[in-house]
Amino acid sequence: MVTAKDINALQSLNSNEEIKGRSLWSDATHRLKMNKAAVTSVIILLLITLMVIIAPSFSPFSFDEIDWDLISTPPSIANGHVFGTDAIGRDLFVRTLYGGRMSLMIGVIATMVSLLIGITYGATAGYLGGRTDAIMMRIVDILYATPFMFFVILLMVFFGRNIYLIFIAIGAINWLDMARIVRGQTLSLKRKEFVEAAIACGVTTPRIILRHIVPNLLGIVVVYVTLTIPQVILVESFLSFLGLGVQEPDTSWGALVNEGAQDMEIAPWALLFPAGFLATTLFCFNFIGDGLRDALDPKDR
Amino acid sequence: MLRFTLRRFLGAWPTLLILMTLAFFMMRAAPGGPFDTEKTLPPEIQANLDKKYHLDEPLLKQYGRYLLDLAQGDFGPSFQYKDYSVNELIAQGFPVSLRLGGTAILLAFFIGCLLGTIAAIRQNTATDYTVMAAAMTGISIPNFVLAPLLILLFAVHLGWLPAGGWNDGALLNTILPITALTLPYVAYISRLMRSSMIEVLRSNPIRTARAKGLPEHTVILRHAMKPALLPVISFLGPATAGIITGSVVIEQIFGIPGIGRFFVQGALNRDYTLVMGVVVFYGILIIAFNFIVDVVYALLDPKIRY
Numbered sequence: 001m002v003t004a005k006d007i008n009a010l011q012s013l014n015s016n017e018e019i020k021g022r023s024l025w026s027d028a029t030h031r032l033k034m035n036k037a038a039v040t041s042v043i044i045l046l047l048i049t050l051m052v053i054i055a056p057s058f059s060p061f062s063f064d065e066i067d068w069d070l071i072s073t074p075p076s077i078a079n080g081h082v083f084g085t086d087a088i089g090r091d092l093f094v095r096t097l098y099g100g101r102m103s104l105m106i107g108v109i110a111t112m113v114s115l116l117i118g119i120t121y122g123a124t125a126g127y128l129g130g131r132t133d134a135i136m137m138r139i140v141d142i143l144y145a146t147p148f149m150f151f152v153i154l155l156m157v158f159f160g161r162n163i164y165l166i167f168i169a170i171g172a173i174n175w176l177d178m179a180r181i182v183r184g185q186t187l188s189l190k191r192k193e194f195v196e197a198a199i200a201c202g203v204t205t206p207r208i209i210l211r212h213i214v215p216n217l218l219g220i221v222v223v224y225v226t227l228t229i230p231q232v233i234l235v236e237s238f239l240s241f242l243g244l245g246v247q248e249p250d251t252s253w254g255a256l257v258n259e260g261a262q263d264m265e266i267a268p269w270a271l272l273f274p275a276g277f278l279a280t281t282l283f284c285f286n287f288i289g290d291g292l293r294d295a296l297d298p299k300d301r
Numbered sequence: 302m303l304r305f306t307l308r309r310f311l312g313a314w315p316t317l318l319i320l321m322t323l324a325f326f327m328m329r330a331a332p333g334g335p336f337d338t339e340k341t342l343p344p345e346i347q348a349n350l351d352k353k354y355h356l357d358e359p360l361l362k363q364y365g366r367y368l369l370d371l372a373q374g375d376f377g378p379s380f381q382y383k384d385y386s387v388n389e390l391i392a393q394g395f396p397v398s399l400r401l402g403g404t405a406i407l408l409a410f411f412i413g414c415l416l417g418t419i420a421a422i423r424q425n426t427a428t429d430y431t432v433m434a435a436a437m438t439g440i441s442i443p444n445f446v447l448a449p450l451l452i453l454l455f456a457v458h459l460g461w462l463p464a465g466g467w468n469d470g471a472l473l474n475t476i477l478p479i480t481a482l483t484l485p486y487v488a489y490i491s492r493l494m495r496s497s498m499i500e501v502l503r504s505n506p507i508r509t510a511r512a513k514g515l516p517e518h519t520v521i522l523r524h525a526m527k528p529a530l531l532p533v534i535s536f537l538g539p540a541t542a543g544i545i546t547g548s549v550v551i552e553q554i555f556g557i558p559g560i561g562r563f564f565v566q567g568a569l570n571r572d573y574t575l576v577m578g579v580v581v582f583y584g585i586l587i588i589a590f591n592f593i594v595d596v597v598y599a600l601l602d603p604k605i606r607y
Contacts, residue, residue: 142315150579151323154580237445243569257446261449279443282441283437286441
């Protein structure tokens with residue numbers, strides 16, 4: 001005989017089980033937290049981001065203020081230039097952080113551009129399938145074999161060196177990987193019951209892609225974003241290093257490394273600080289990306 | 302196999318055409334011509350210049366002329382270095398760039414595979430962790446940061462190696478640029494090799510080979526190496542493109558007279574034909590290399606049917 005107590009117990013058991021149930025995400029979060037390198041990277045990255053956003057406003061110097069009396073002075077606490085000054089007497093601490101602001105901003109925005117193009121393209125190709133898919137992916141293959149870096153350089157040379165163009169150009173070359181990955185995922189997603197249900201309810205194709213396919217791609221997309229941001233920062237730094245990216249008096253880590261490299265024999269700090277920040281940031285992103293991939297990868301559970 | 306090779310060969314052409322078309326129209330869409338200087342030229346001279354370089358013709362005709370010239374292997378005259386043709390400039394710089402890039406890709410391949418295999422065999426030991434930590438460092442330090450750091454350490458502080466210059470390719474002058482160009486790719490390839498080797502070592506054929514009692518080095522060299530190399534082989538295409546791009550910066554930093562330097566100078570001087578010539582030349586090179594990689598991959602991988 002089933003008493004009210006039994007039912008209560010059963011219910012609590014049920015709800016207990018719901019609480020204890022481990023979704024893919026809680027599992028992944030747990031595994032990520034166990035990964036010390038990834039956690040440390042997240043903390044360092046947050047610190048760098050905070051510094052880059054907040055610290056320049058607390059410094060007594062501005063990023064383009066020139067002090068002809070203090071040219072290439074080594075780091076010193078006494079005169080307030082904790083990272084020293086560059087070849088025309090600007091405070092390197094503020095410039096490094098200001099450059100970081102630029103590099104991180106370009107990293108995030110250009111990644112968003114590539115995300116937007118890649119997801120739309122990949123999801124459309126994967127969902128429509130058939131000949132459309134074949135043609136769309138063939139185009140990706142063809143573009144994949146083109147040396148895009150050279151085209152970005154050409155773009156910078158011909159159309160002036162403005163920041164918006166950098167966002168678009170870098171975003172536009174980085175969407176290919178994303179499109180491939182998203183397409184692969186979409187191929188398996190579109191066979192799922194909820195898509196069938198949506199079709200049966202008469203939902204239009206664009207809406208199915210946007211409302212039902214894309215949200216389910218987010219897991220893989222998150223991993224990929226953390227791996228794309230450092231690539232983008234790298235491309236931007238590369239351009240700025242060649243003098244084709246961010247222009248004076250604005251700066252970025254790549255531009256600072258370039259300036260630092262020019263007179264590193266007399267002022268190595270002008271090279272070492274920006275290079276250190278750039279490498280640390282790339283390090284952290286790569287560790288987080290690796291950690292996320294391992295955490296979400298069901299293979300070695 | 303022949304059919305597969307032929308199909309791949311034909312498949313490479315659209316890429317090439319897109320590459321050339323993009324390069325051409327992007328350059329013509331750009332504001333500012335190659336002869337824009339501080340002082341404006343008299344109209345007659347401008348007209349003569351335009352006529353000499355066919356800039357006065359309709360765009361489509363220019364495009365056709367350009368494709369026709371390329372088909373004959375003629376990149377045209379350089380706008381900036383007036384006495385040279387782009388072909389001559391490329392011919393002058395390419396041997397240097399080839400020596401730099403070729404050595405880099407070979408070194409990256411062999412060292413990367415070696416390190417990756419060692420790390421995979423000793424998975425989860427101190428050796429593995431050391432190699433992987435080094436690889437992570439290699440990936441995170443871009444070559445244009447690495448190069449000045451190397452110069453700072455080995456040329457400025459220790460004084461062991463020259464800080465730059467080519468000196469007709471003397472061995473001492475090549476060590477630093479090749480190191481800076483190679484290290485990031487050693488890192489990528491060793492990571493790739495490690496993970497694919499680990500996967501192969503867990504597979505059934507390898508278990509069989511071990512069960513037969515084959516010595517461990519035979520198992521690895523004769524049975525595991527070939528399938529484990531496949532992902533590395535397919536990475537060689539992008540790696541070559543990356544090394545070529547990287548060599549532009551490296552040549553700039555070390556003052557090496559290769560194609561990369563002409564490219565940057567040409568880009569800054571709006572030397573249309575030179576820049577376009579270099580882009581198309583490197584494009585052809587990369588596409589050709591991708592084609593070779595595809596064929597080698599198909600030869601190595603029994604799963605690909607052709």
